[in-house]
Amino acid sequence: MKHHIVLRVITKILIAPIVLFGLYVQFHGDFGAGGGFQAGVIIAVGIILYALIFGLSTAKQVLPLWVVRTAACFGVLIYAGVGVATMILGGNFLDYDFLSADPVAYAVAGQHLGILLIEAGVGLTVASVMVLVFYGFAGISGPIGDEEW
Amino acid sequence: MSAIVVDLILFTLLVIVAIEIVRLDHLFAVIMLSGVFSLLTAGLFITMDAPDVAFTEAAVGAGISTVLMLGTLAVTAQRQKKSRKTQTVPLLVVVATGMALIYATLDMPVFGDAMAPAQTHVAPYYIESTPRDIDVPNIVTAVLASYRGFDTLGEVVVVFMAGVGVLALLGRRSPRRDRKSDGDDA
Numbered sequence: 219m220k221h222h223i224v225l226r227v228i229t230k231i232l233i234a235p236i237v238l239f240g241l242y243v244q245f246h247g248d249f250g251a252g253g254g255f256q257a258g259v260i261i262a263v264g265i266i267l268y269a270l271i272f273g274l275s276t277a278k279q280v281l282p283l284w285v286v287r288t289a290a291c292f293g294v295l296i297y298a299g300v301g302v303a304t305m306i307l308g309g310n311f312l313d314y315d316f317l318s319a320d321p322v323a324y325a326v327a328g329q330h331l332g333i334l335l336i337e338a339g340v341g342l343t344v345a346s347v348m349v350l351v352f353y354g355f356a357g358i359s360g361p362i363g364d365e366e367w
Numbered sequence: 368m369s370a371i372v373v374d375l376i377l378f379t380l381l382v383i384v385a386i387e388i389v390r391l392d393h394l395f396a397v398i399m400l401s402g403v404f405s406l407l408t409a410g411l412f413i414t415m416d417a418p419d420v421a422f423t424e425a426a427v428g429a430g431i432s433t434v435l436m437l438g439t440l441a442v443t444a445q446r447q448k449k450s451r452k453t454q455t456v457p458l459l460v461v462v463a464t465g466m467a468l469i470y471a472t473l474d475m476p477v478f479g480d481a482m483a484p485a486q487t488h489v490a491p492y493y494i495e496s497t498p499r500d501i502d503v504p505n506i507v508t509a510v511l512a513s514y515r516g517f518d519t520l521g522e523v524v525v526v527f528m529a530g531v532g533v534l535a536l537l538g539r540r541s542p543r544r545d546r547k548s549d550g551d552d553a
Contacts, residue, residue, distance in 0.1 A: 243422075248503040251418035253511065255522075259426040266434055287534070294527050297520050312516040326502040333503065333512040336519070343523050347530030348431055354537035355438030 229271040236264035254337035258344025274356045286346045293343025392447040402433035419507045
């Protein structure tokens with residue numbers, strides 16, 4: 219990919235807006251279309267684009283395999299952890315009302331916090347798994363040769 | 368009126384793309400066309416006022432799965448094997464299934480019908496109580512994240528398990544190949 223200067227330059231310009239848009243979709247999911255799942259996919263696309271253009275080995279230096287693996291586990295852990303936390307605080311599993319300081323009068327605050335946290339967990343797991351799957355496939359196929367473009 | 372025109376254009380393109388996917392045997396083109404198919408489907412979801420679904424379709428169907436299919440293509444052949452004989456049984460199965468599906472749509476309620484079973488079951492409850500219980504403007508998020516939180520946890524675990532499965536199948540390679548594929552700079 220060393221010769222494809224157009225692709226390299228355009229990719230460098232695009233990656234930051236892609237990840238930024240992913241974060242917007244992540245945290246704006248309560249208000250508009252989107253949420254953790256879509257945001258995770260978009261952020262993963264940014265990383266995969268980087269890996270496609272600059273090579274898998276470079277991408278693995280930026281985001282090593284063990285980081286992605288750990289992040290995938292942490293996403294599920296955050297989600298389920300919110301459920302356990304609400305149980306400890308006296309509610310049912312995933313009953314976000316109890317995350318609020320006052321579950322009776324300000325239950326809505328607990329709901330907002332709960333949705334924010336579990337969406338973060340969803341985004342983390344989805345993004346990591348997508349990158350993980352790509353690493354797996356790109357690892358066995360090797361880099362894309364110049365003549366294949 | 369304009370909605371019908373957009374629908375007709377999208378459906379026509381969808382049919383053309385589907386026929387081309389079946390006709391072509393160059394797999395790279397087929398993967399690209401399946402990405403186009405997903406993007407057109409996302410457009411259809413938008414015309415049906417379902418931006419959340421359209422978003423997912425565009426990101427997953429047109430984006431990620433195209434890239435993953437290309438990754439798979441890199442380890443297999445570029446062209447589909449030519450099959451000489453015409454396959455009548457699969458054609459009959461497809462035609463019969465298609466006719467059954469078209470026949471089933473005759474019983475379905477009209478699109479957007481307020482009295483449709485899907486609209487009268489739990490949807491009114493979600494629409495009425497989301498502003499009070501959850502207080503977020505996007506009811507889809509309220510349903511997915513809060514009312515159906517346990518379902519979504521299951522979905523996340525499914526995605527996680529898929530990742531674990533891929534890692535178990537492809538992640539463990541011999542150290543020699545590992546060094547070879549990682550050492551090469553693209």
